Amino acid sequence: MTREGARGVEHPARGEEVDRERRWSGATLIGALETAVAHFEPHVTAVNALNVFPVPDGDTGTNMFLTIQAAVREAQRLNHGSQARADEVLAGAAHGALMGARGNSGVILYQILAGIAESCQGAAHLDGRVLAAGLRRAADLAYRAVVNPVEGTMLTVIRAAAEAAEIAAAKDSSLSTVLAAALDTAEDTVRRTPELLDILRQAGVVDAGGQGLAILLAGLQRFAEGTTLSIPSDETVPVSTAPAAEMDFLDHLDELHDAEEFGYCTNFLLTGDNLPVEEVRRRITELGTSAVVVGDKTMLKIHVHSEHPGTILEIALGYGELHQVRIDNMTAQTRALLEDRHAAHPTAVAPSPADTTDIALVAVASGDGLTEALRGMGATAVVPGGPTVNPSTEEILRVIAALPQRQVILLPNDSNVIPTARQVERLTDRTIRVVPSRSVPQGISALAAFNFDSDLEENVASMTEALGMVRSLALTRATRSAEIDGVRVEQGQFIGLLDDRLRAGGEDPVEVVLAVLAEADPDQAELLTVFVGEPASPDLAGRVAEAIGDAYPNLTIEVAAGDQPHYDLIIALE
Amino acid sequence: MPRVAVVTDSTADLPREMIEAYDIHVVPLTVHIDGEVFEDGVSITPAEFMRRLTTTTTFPTTSQPSVGRFQEVFNRLAEEYDAIISIHISSRLSGTYQSALLARDTINGRLPISVIDSRSTSMGLGFPVLRAAKLAQAGYDLDTIDRATRQAIESTHAVFLVDTLEYLRRGGRIGRAAEIVGTVLQLKPILRLEEGVVVPHARTRTRPKATAGLIELVRDFPRIDQLAILTTNGSSDAERVADALADRCPRERMIFAELSPVLAAHVGPGALGVVVYEGDAPLSIEEVP
Numbered sequence: 013m014t015r016e017g018a019r020g021v022e023h024p025a026r027g028e029e030v031d032r033e034r035r036w037s038g039a040t041l042i043g044a045l046e047t048a049v050a051h052f053e054p055h056v057t058a059v060n061a062l063n064v065f066p067v068p069d070g071d072t073g074t075n076m077f078l079t080i081q082a083a084v085r086e087a088q089r090l091n092h093g094s095q096a097r098a099d100e101v102l103a104g105a106a107h108g109a110l111m112g113a114r115g116n117s118g119v120i121l122y123q124i125l126a127g128i129a130e131s132c133q134g135a136a137h138l139d140g141r142v143l144a145a146g147l148r149r150a151a152d153l154a155y156r157a158v159v160n161p162v163e164g165t166m167l168t169v170i171r172a173a174a175e176a177a178e179i180a181a182a183k184d185s186s187l188s189t190v191l192a193a194a195l196d197t198a199e200d201t202v203r204r205t206p207e208l209l210d211i212l213r214q215a216g217v218v219d220a221g222g223q224g225l226a227i228l229l230a231g232l233q234r235f236a237e238g239t240t241l242s243i244p245s246d247e248t249v250p251v252s253t254a255p256a257a258e259m260d261f262l263d264h265l266d267e268l269h270d271a272e273e274f275g276y277c278t279n280f281l282l283t284g285d286n287l288p289v290e291e292v293r294r295r296i297t298e299l300g301t302s303a304v305v306v307g308d309k310t311m312l313k314i315h316v317h318s319e320h321p322g323t324i325l326e327i328a329l330g331y332g333e334l335h336q337v338r339i340d341n342m343t344a345q346t347r348a349l350l351e352d353r354h355a356a357h358p359t360a361v362a363p364s365p366a367d368t369t370d371i372a373l374v375a376v377a378s379g380d381g382l383t384e385a386l387r388g389m390g391a392t393a394v395v396p397g398g399p400t401v402n403p404s405t406e407e408i409l410r411v412i413a414a415l416p417q418r419q420v421i422l423l424p425n426d427s428n429v430i431p432t433a434r435q436v437e438r439l440t441d442r443t444i445r446v447v448p449s450r451s452v453p454q455g456i457s458a459l460a461a462f463n464f465d466s467d468l469e470e471n472v473a474s475m476t477e478a479l480g481m482v483r484s485l486a487l488t489r490a491t492r493s494a495e496i497d498g499v500r501v502e503q504g505q506f507i508g509l510l511d512d513r514l515r516a517g518g519e520d521p522v523e524v525v526l527a528v529l530a531e532a533d534p535d536q537a538e539l540l541t542v543f544v545g546e547p548a549s550p551d552l553a554g555r556v557a558e559a560i561g562d563a564y565p566n567l568t569i570e571v572a573a574g575d576q577p578h579y580d581l582i583i584a585l586e
Numbered sequence: 587m588p589r590v591a592v593v594t595d596s597t598a599d600l601p602r603e604m605i606e607a608y609d610i611h612v613v614p615l616t617v618h619i620d621g622e623v624f625e626d627g628v629s630i631t632p633a634e635f636m637r638r639l640t641t642t643t644t645f646p647t648t649s650q651p652s653v654g655r656f657q658e659v660f661n662r663l664a665e666e667y668d669a670i671i672s673i674h675i676s677s678r679l680s681g682t683y684q685s686a687l688l689a690r691d692t693i694n695g696r697l698p699i700s701v702i703d704s705r706s707t708s709m710g711l712g713f714p715v716l717r718a719a720k721l722a723q724a725g726y727d728l729d730t731i732d733r734a735t736r737q738a739i740e741s742t743h744a745v746f747l748v749d750t751l752e753y754l755r756r757g758g759r760i761g762r763a764a765e766i767v768g769t770v771l772q773l774k775p776i777l778r779l780e781e782g783v784v785v786p787h788a789r790t791r792t793r794p795k796a797t798a799g800l801i802e803l804v805r806d807f808p809r810i811d812q813l814a815i816l817t818t819n820g821s822s823d824a825e826r827v828a829d830a831l832a833d834r835c836p837r838e839r840m841i842f843a844e845l846s847p848v849l850a851a852h853v854g855p856g857a858l859g860v861v862v863y864e865g866d867a868p869l870s871i872e873e874v875p
Contacts (some may be wrong), residue, residue, distance in 0.1 A: 283758050310756065335764055385770050390789055456771070460791045465778075465803075538792045541771060568792070572770045586791060 033188040033236055035139035038096025043240055044232055045084045045105060050241035051231030052077055052224070059227070062220035064211050065514055066490040066501060067399075072220035075115035075402055075428075080228065082112020082404065083125055084243065098138040102129035110435060111406040117221040118402070119431035120166050123157050124150040124225075140190030144181035147174035147194060157431075164209025166221030172201040173229065188236035195233050198226040214496055275300075277340045278321040282312045284332025292331055299324055371468055372417035375455050376403055376425045376433075381573030382452050382543060382582075389459040392417065398452075399426050400578055405435045412440060419443045419468045421475065425455040427512065443468065447475045450512060451484035452543070452574075453584030483532040484511050485583035487525055489547070506580070521552060521580065522559050529560065532585050540567045543574025543582040552580060587725040591663040593672040595651065595682050596626035598712040599816060599843045608719035613659055615675075615682060615848045619646040626848045635847035636819040639855060645756045646851040650681040656689030660699060669728040670699040673715050673735060675707040676782030679759055679852075700732045702739070705782035708849055709814030709841060709861035710744035717866060726869075734869060741864040744779040745787065745803050746816070747796045749856030751775060757852040760784060776800055797823050797858070801830045804860050810834050811865030814841040818850045818857050827860060 036044055059073030086108025087101045106129040109122040127150025132142050151171040155161050173194040180193035205219040206212040212219060234241075278300070282292065286309050293305040300318035318324050321339045328334060375391040377383055378398040386394050395411045397403030412420050420442055424433040427450045437444040445468060449455040461478035462471055486509040490501040501507050501517030508516040508528035516527035534540070540560060544553045553571045561569055574582055594600075596614040605612060614625040617635065620642050624630035639646065656672075663670055672690070677683040683703045690699040704711040717738040721731045751773070754760040761783035763775065774796035776787040787803060790796040804813070804827075813835045817824045828840055844850075845857065853859075 281764065333758055335760075381770070388770050388773070457791075460789050460795075463788045464786045465788075538794060539772065568772070570772050 032238065034186050035137040036098060036187060037137055038092055038098050038101035039094050041098050041101045041138055042084070042087055042096070044235040045080070045087060045101075046243045047235040047239065047241045048228050048231030049077070049081055049084050049243050051234060052080065052227050055224075055227050059220050059224050061492075062217045062223055063491065064215045064217065065496060065509075065512075066492050066494045066503070066507065067486075067488055067509065067514075071400065071402075072115065072117045072224060075118045076121055076221070076224040076228075078114050078404065079109050079112050079118035079121050081243075082406075083109035083122075086111070097136045098142075099129070099132045099135050102132050102138070105129070110439070111409070112404045113432055113435055114404045115402040115428045116431045117166060117224060118404070119157065119435060120154050120170075120221060121225075121228075122435070123154040124170055127151070127153045138187065140177075140181045140185040140187045143187060143190050143194075144174070144177035147177045150174065162209065164205040164207075164212060165219050166225055168205065168208060169198050169201045169219070169222035169225050173198040173225070188233070191229065191233045191236050195226065195229040198222070198229050202226050211496075215494055275317050275319045276321040277315070277317055278324050278337075279313075279315050279339075280325070280328065280337040281335040282314055282328050282332050283310060283335060285310070287312055287331055292328070295327055296324065299327065370417045371419045371421060371462075371471065372412070372415045373421050373423065373459060373462060374408070374411060374415070375423040375449075375459070376408070376429050377452055377455070377576075379543075379545065379574050379576035381575040385543065385572055385574070386423075386452070386455060386459065389456050390462055391423070391455075391459060397426075397429065398576065399428070402426070402429050402432065405432050405439065408433060408436050409439055412436065412442060412444070417442075420445070421462075421468070421472060422446045423449045423455040423458055425449050425452050445469075445472045447472060447479070449479055451486075452576075452582055453482045453484040453541070453586070454479045456541075456584055457482035457586055482584055482586040483537075485509065485525070485528050485532065485581075485585065486579050487521055487528075487581040487583075488579045490517060522555050525556050525581065525583070526559060526563060529564075529583075529585070534560075534564045534567060534585060537567060537585045539584075539586050540564075540569050541584040541586075542569070542571045543576065543584075544571065545574050545576040545579045545581060547578065548580040556581065588669060588727045589667045590722040590726070590728050590731055591667040591670045592715060592719045592722050592731075593659060593663070593670055593686075594711060594715045595674050595680075596628070596846050597675045597680070597682075597707045597849055598673075598715050599708045599814075599846055599849070600712045600715065601841065601843055604716065608716065608723060610715060610719050611659060611663065613651045613655060613682075613686075615648055615650055615680070615846075617646055617648050617847045617851050619851070620644060624847065627846050630847055632844035632847055632850065633819070635850060636855060639850065640819075645753070648680075648757070648848045648851050650685050653685045653688045653692070656686050657692055660689055660693055661696075664693070664697050667697065669697055671702065671718050671722070671728060671731050671735065672699060673702045673704055673711065673718060675711055676705045676779070677703045678705075678761070678782040679707060679784075698728055700728055702732070702735055703782070704739055704742075706739070706742060706744050706779050706861075708744060708816050708845060708859060709843065709863075710742050710779055712814065712841075712843075713742045713812065713861065713863040714738035721869075730869065734867070737867040738863075741867065743807065743862045743864075744859060745776065745800060745862075746778075746853065746857060746859035747774060747776050747800050748853050749774065749793070750854055753852055753854030754784060759852050762786060776803065778803075793823075793856075797826060800858065800860060801827055804831060804862060805834060807862045807864070809864040810862055812839045812841065812863040814843060814859075814861040814863070816843055816845050816857075816859035816861065818845050818853065818855055823858050827858070831860075 056073040056077050060071040083105040087105040090104040106125040109125045113119045113122045128146030131146035131149045135142050151174045161167050176197035177190045177194040180190045202218050202222045296316050297303040300316035303316040305314050372392040374393050375386045376395045376397045383394045393411050395403050395408050422433045424430045430448045433446045447458050449458050457478045458475040461474045490503050490505050490507045493503045496514045499514050505517050506521045506524045508524040510528050516524045518524050542553050557569050557571050593611045614628050617624050619638050672686045674683040686701045714735050718731050718735045762785045763777050774790045774793050776799045778785050778787050788799050790799050815824050
């Protein structure tokens, strides 16, 4: 008899411990998942360090931790109590992982949970046989989800673990036996990943995703053996998630809206020759609530809530010309927004909030400068995130839910964000297309290919084609000493990347940039854009621009603030 | 045979020899630069204006012809003609059409005057004016010319690129293209005139890409009878555009012109435009005089 809950997990009854080894009910499963998360947490930094390239990017440990944590939270939230069935808890966990999936490893982790949940359907308990079948299904789903499966990665580890689990389950359906077999093989396979994948051997690391998977299995195995760990509370979550999305002034005004707000949200541009900014601001503020008036003497952006939008517009007309007038009924807007967020759950069907044929362009980037540059190039909204902090599926969905457009083109701008972006499509009733940009320069090139007179599919085609019309260069510092693709770098040295591949290293950043640029066919290009990042010294961009200008006088060079973390410079060559 | 006078404004960008050959009456707008006032294309040439525009630090402004100026012209033409057709720059870009309408109302009854909003400008206005002028010379009546002019407006499409959106923005003529203002990066937008306002077609990052995009946009028109290629300060791209489109429209059916100072003031140095004329719609048999 299981009696967890009645006596508390710290002091489990003897009967439950026997059962814990054999099979898990839904309630027990929640405890197991919590233990796995708690077991994983101290390993986050170590998994992050298993980075093939000595560059600050795609933290696999962080991504897997946040994904599994989201899975457990959703399972807990459903709160079926002590009567919970294993299939219900697993379905909840899989959905949580889907919404919380970050990076490539997070998406594969979701596939694994979804596979186990599928095999468990109809079962009140998870036993060794169900788990073995689930791992097999998980491996199949994970392989299918990746366009070009590569051996020596998380995929190899899950497949090997599934095979071992199946063999074990044929003899003994006890959960702990099957888990132990899966764990043994997983750990062994992780050790062999450098033999399977040359890039790992060169870098002298094992596969990070595979290692993360083995750690999770170890956490589950510990639970099966009687150890219960509790999850750190919300306040002590070791990794900060990305801040709220930044949106275009006229497209995202939720922050300004109270839940109980009524009336009309009125937005427009006012242009004129010599607008009395203070006077306009004072009069608009008198006439409504939540007023925001920004701009200069030639153009003001105005946002205000009022019961009488017509009066607002009449007053404004007295000062100049109106543009982009948009009036939304806030009660209807709030309702539509809530419905749309609800639609993120696949079973819910949401009506269209507003009919529009327009296409929203949603990009991912971190840094105020990059965000502004992408917006200037036409991005409707920018989801914060990038190489170091990959956004979750849910963070992308939340930004999309707040947009009026029914069609959305997503620009992930990082190879590790592409898989997350691809999850978004089936979670919303909007039409989502992913243009798989692997860098901000590719994102900018794609945005420049957007055509106002073309439809969604034509734009996706031309934007995707434009990805190949730009080279992406990056300057950062080596996070450790390494030799990759014949380039030897010492920890802390400047390193130069061309389209995500290490090409040069050295003490002088200008020389590193010139060395990388020389490999990028600069004579074929017209325009070079330098985005200056947070770590860059104040004179770096100027020195680099001057050196490039001397070496390639035909290139037009522009320098813009990027403010991106970790990367001194990001350079687009188009 | 009825005598119909054809009136337009200085933004039509018609070459002088056509204005003379077809007896077209042009009312100038005015342009203000560095505290001086000029009559568009009359007291300042496009070349002279571009010299000033590229050296001045201020932004020029423009203004529509006064009602009085139109009254004068209409009254003078009333002496010689039986009717007037007055075709103008988009009412959403300029108050010129409004001035012409008000002038017509003040002299109502003296002779029939048809005032038409071309919903375009430059040769987007010029092609319909040419259509009207040819029919007027051939002796058609006002109704027929009016109808044919409106058809010609439907058959005319203006597309253009600018080196910077700053002039359109400052002049307040930016329309829906305001969507693409405010970038920190170099941008060479391709724009269209649609229903009389500027709308965005594409953002490009370099001039060669913008020119290529403009050519592609023109090539997408299924029918091209004539083309006008418009430049400010004789942009060198004009020849490249003409060459690239030569297979769709023979050279002798292309009109090359400079943008009038008033338009140049709103699009800035480096602007390049192409106007597509799809061709004359046939007149019905009973309309032949």
